[in-house]
Amino acid sequence: MEINIIWQQCLSLLKDQLGEQVYNTWIAGLKVQFENDKFQVIASNRLVHDFIKNKYWDKINQVLEVLSHGVASELISAKNTSKSTITGESNHIEAAPKENIKPSPTRTRTKNNAIDKEILESLQSATKLNNNYTFDTLVKGNSNQLAYAIGLHVTQQPGNRNHNPLFVYGGVGLGKTHLMQAIGNTIYKNNPKAKIRYLHANDYIQDVVKASMRQGFDELKKYYNSLDLLLMDDIQFIAGDKTKTQEEFFYTFNTLLDKGKQVIMTCDTYPKNINNLNERLISRFASGLTVEIQPPELEMRVAIIKCKAEQSKINLDDDVAFYIAQNIKSNVRELEGALNKVLYQAQFSGKGISLHVAKEALMDILAIESRNVSIDEIQKAICDFYKIRISDLLSAKRTQIIARPRQIAMTLSKELTQHSLPTIGNAFGGRDHTTVLHAQKTVNSLRKTDEKFDREYNLLIQMLNN
Ligand code: ADP
Numbered sequence: 243m244e245i246n247i248i249w250q251q252c253l254s255l256l257k258d259q260l261g262e263q264v265y266n267t268w269i270a271g272l273k274v275q276f277e278n279d280k281f282q283v284i285a286s287n288r289l290v291h292d293f294i295k296n297k298y299w300d301k302i303n304q305v306l307e308v309l310s311h312g313v314a315s316e317l318i319s320a321k322n323t324s325k326s327t328i329t330g331e332s333n334h335i336e337a338a339p340k341e342n343i344k345p346s347p348t349r350t351r352t353k354n355n356a357i358d359k360e361i362l363e364s365l366q367s368a369t370k371l372n373n374n375y376t377f378d379t380l381v382k383g384n385s386n387q388l389a390y391a392i393g394l395h396v397t398q399q400p401g402n403r404n405h406n407p408l409f410v411y412g413g414v415g416l417g418k419t420h421l422m423q424a425i426g427n428t429i430y431k432n433n434p435k436a437k438i439r440y441l442h443a444n445d446y447i448q449d450v451v452k453a454s455m456r457q458g459f460d461e462l463k464k465y466y467n468s469l470d471l472l473l474m475d476d477i478q479f480i481a482g483d484k485t486k487t488q489e490e491f492f493y494t495f496n497t498l499l500d501k502g503k504q505v506i507m508t509c510d511t512y513p514k515n516i517n518n519l520n521e522r523l524i525s526r527f528a529s530g531l532t533v534e535i536q537p538p539e540l541e542m543r544v545a546i547i548k549c550k551a552e553q554s555k556i557n558l559d560d561d562v563a564f565y566i567a568q569n570i571k572s573n574v575r576e577l578e579g580a581l582n583k584v585l586y587q588a589q590f591s592g593k594g595i596s597l598h599v600a601k602e603a604l605m606d607i608l609a610i611e612s613r614n615v616s617i618d619e620i621q622k623a624i625c626d627f628y629k630i631r632i633s634d635l636l637s638a639k640r641t642q643i644i645a646r647p648r649q650i651a652m653t654l655s656k657e658l659t660q661h662s663l664p665t666i667g668n669a670f671g672g673r674d675h676t677t678v679l680h681a682q683k684t685v686n687s688l689r690k691t692d693e694k695f696d697r698e699y700n701l702l703i704q705m706l707n708n
C-alpha cells in the first residue's frame with residue numbers, strides 16, 4: 243500500500259474520532275515520511291510534538307499499525323527530519339513513493355487483539371454503513387432476484403468493469419438502500435482495510451457546498467478520490483442541484499472508475515430518465531451495469547413479513563402474515579410499518595397476535611387503501627382525458643388513437659384495483675386476459691422510454707387516487 247493512502251485513511255479516521263476542532267488544530271498539520279522501514283510522523287515543532295506525544299500518539303500509532311499491517315511508527319519533531327519524502331494532508335511537499343510498503347520482518351506485533359478490534363470498529367464507523375443491512379436479512383424473490391445476484395457478484399469482484407458503476411433503481415421502499423449497504427458490509431467484511439464510504443447524495447451536496455465556502459475543493463477531491471468503494475444513495479438528488487455538485491461528482495466518479503474502484507449508486511429511476519442531469523453523467527451512469535428492483539409480489543411480501551417477525555423473535559401465524567401481505571402492496575417499508583402496527587396493537591390490547599387483532603390494527607390504513615377506484619371510473623377518466631367515447635374504448639377498434647388509451651386504462655385497472663386479468667379483460671369489451679397482459683407490457687416499456695408518456699401516466703394515477 244502506498245504511504246499516501248495509509249496516511250489519508252489514518253487522517254480520516256482520526257478526524258472522525260477526535261472531532262473536527264481537535265483534528266484541525268493538532269492533526270491536520272502533521273506530515274509523514276517513510277524512513278528506515280518506519281513511518282515517521284512529523285510535528286511542526288517541539289511543542290506540538292510533546293503535546294501530541296502525550297495525548298494522541300497512542301491512537302495515531304495504533305491506527306497506523308493496523309492500516310499498514312504492522313509497520314512501526316515514531317513521532318518526531320520537524321528539526322529532526324531528513325530530506326526524504328514527506329506528505330501531509332494540507333501541504334504536499336513531494337509525492338510519496340509509489341512502491342509498496344512491506345511490514346518490517348523484524349517487528350513483531352505487540353498490540354493485542356482488543357486494540358485491533360477497537361480500530362477495526364472505528365474503521366467500520368468511518369464507512370457509515372448500517373450493519374443491520376446484510377444479504378442475510380434481505381429476502382430474495384422475483385422482484386429483486388437479479389439485483390440480489392448481481393449485488394453478491396459485485397462483492398466478489400469489486401471494481402470489475404462489467405459492473406462498474408453498478409446502478410440500482412426502483413421505487414420508494416423497495417430495498418435499494420438495504421441492498422447497497424449489504425454489498426458494502428460484505429466487502430467490508432472481506433476486507434476491513436478497504437476504504438469504504440456510504441452516503442446519501444444530499445450529504446455529498448453538503449460536502450460540496452462546504453468545500454466551496456472554504457475553497458477546499460482539493461481536499462474534497464482528495465478524500466473522495468482515495469476511496470476503494472463509494473456507495474452513493476438516491477443519486478437523483480444531485481440532478482436537481484445547481485451548484486458545482488455535478489461537475490465535482492463527474493470528476494470523482496471518473497477518477498474512481500479509472501482506478502478500478504467500485505462505485506454503486508441507487509436512484510428512483512433509470513439513468514436516462516433522471517431530469518436535469520448532465521448528459522455526460524447520464525451516459526457514465528449507464529456505462530456499467532443497471533438493474534431494477536420491482537415491487538414484491540404477494541409471495542415475497544409474506545416471506546418478508548415472516549422474516550421481520552423472526553428477526554424480532556415473534557411467532558406469527560401464516561394467516562396473519564398473509565392478511566398483512568395481501569392488503570399492503572405498495573412497498574416494503576409500509577409492509578414493515580403495518581407489521582409493527584399489528585404487533586403494537588397485540589401487545590397494547592393484551593390480546594396477543596391474531597387475525598382479528600391484525601384486522602383491527604390495520605383498519606385505518608386499509609380504509610384509505612380501499613378507497614380504490616373501480617374499472618368503471620378508470621374508463622370514464624381515460625375517456626375524459628383523451629377525449630374519446632366509452633363505446634369506442636370498449637369496441638374492437640384498433641386505431642392508435644383508441645388503442646393506446648385502452649391499453650393505459652387496462653394497465654391502470656390492474657394497478658389500481660384488485661381485479662384479476664380476466665375480469666379486467668372482460669370489462670373492456672370481453673377481451674382475453676393476454677390482451678391485458680400485453681397492454682401492461684406495452685405501457686410499462688413506453689413509460690421507460692418516453693418521459694412525457696410517463697408523466698402523463700403518473701398524472702392519471704394521481705387524478706384517480708384523489
Ligand atoms: P429504498 O432505499 O428502496 O427506499 P430501503 O432499502 O430503505 O428502500 O427499504 C425499506 C425497508 O424495507 C428497510 O427497512 C429494508 O430493510 C426493508 N426491505 C426492503 N426490501 C426488503 C427485502 N427484500 N427483504 C427484507 N427487507 C426488505
Ligand code: MG
Binds near residue numbers: 418419420476
Ligand atoms: Mg433508500
